[in-house]
Amino acid sequence: MDIVKNIHEVREKVGAARRQGKRIGFVPTMGYLHEGHLSLVRESAKSTQYQVMSIFVNRIQFNDPKDFASYPKDLERDFDLARSAGVDLMFVPDEGEMYRDNLTYVDVKTLTDNLCGAHRPGHFRGVFTVVSKLFNIVQPDISVFGQKDIQQVVSIQKMTRDLDFPIEIVIAPIIRENDGLAMSSRNKHLNSDQRNRALSINRSIRKAESMIMAGERRVPVIRAEIEKVLMEGSPESVDYISAVRFSDLSLCETIDGRSVIAVAAFFGSTRLIDNMIIDFANGGPRCVY
Ligand code: AMP
Secondary structure (H helix, E strand, O other): EEEOOOOHHHHHHHHHHHHHHOOEEEEEEOOOOHHHHHHHHHHOOOOOOEEEEEEEOOOHHHHOOHHHHOOOOOOOHHHHHHHHHOOEEEEEHHHHHOOOOOOOOOOOOOOOHHHHHOOOOOOHHHHHHHHHHHHHHHHOOOOEEEHHHHHHHHHHHHHHHHHOOOOEEEEEOOOOOOOOOOOOOHHHHHOHHHHHHHHHHHHHHHHHHHHHHOOEHHHHHHHHHHHHHHHHOOEEEEEEEEEEEEOOOOOOOOOOOOOOEEEEEOOOOOOOOEEEEEEHHHHOOOEEE
16 A cells, blocks of 8 residues: 555556556545445445545534644554555545635535535535545545435535536445444544443434334424434433435425435534435335445
8 A cells, every 4th residue: 555645646556557547536535444444445436446535634624723723633544444444545635735815616506405515614615625636646546435414515516517527426335333333434433331331323323214114204203212212321412313305515404306314413522423315216215324
């Protein structure tokens, strides 16, 4: 695995791989890697022959400076994990390499109105800006993102179409711990009591699944049950429990087409998110979480 810090080195290495006829896959991350990140590389390797990963803790997407300052880091461990997952090129720029005298930002309207967009001002603008820059630096054929951050990936699909990036955006499944907690770099911050209580997020989503499979379609009814189960874990606060249409992430009152039910809540000072896609293809519903 090559580890590079400069944009021009990325371009050289990726250019060489492309001249050998390889298709390029790209997985952007903020590091402190876990199985969720590595699963994205494996997904990418199904249809590409050269795997690029970036690790960059992107200050401009943090609406909370304390969250940025405490974001977990362990680059040596990350390099070992990435190497074992088959990453060919690791890009670890510093802030000076990524942001010199930036005056340009990328935003995606309306798709960011609800869910995390409503609770983290400026967050998605920071994400879309860094992802656009990384797309232009790496110029991959495909880029894989996790369903875990559903609003992020749906908005990036739209951004990619709107800005004519010739890149296929792939959504990969949520990887969970054995007890159901969605893997996240921030889980490291949870003490054992908070981690135990946080299992109520996944339980609340599974409760919604059972209601939907039993025929319930009314969002206020489903939402009330999610809240009840979530509250069993006594979260410090709840940012949202929302149902949105998959296509445009607008709020819905009935689950009557491809939809997303998403939850965000704090356990201690750690903000956790989780979601489930409800699909009606092939006779559905089918709940994917
Ligand atoms: P992050 O390092 O948190 O910015 O995440 C980098 C990528 O990994 C994003 O596309 C996330 O959606 C994805 N990701 C994070 N956690 C998981 C998970 N538990 N399962 C699958 N993908 C994940």
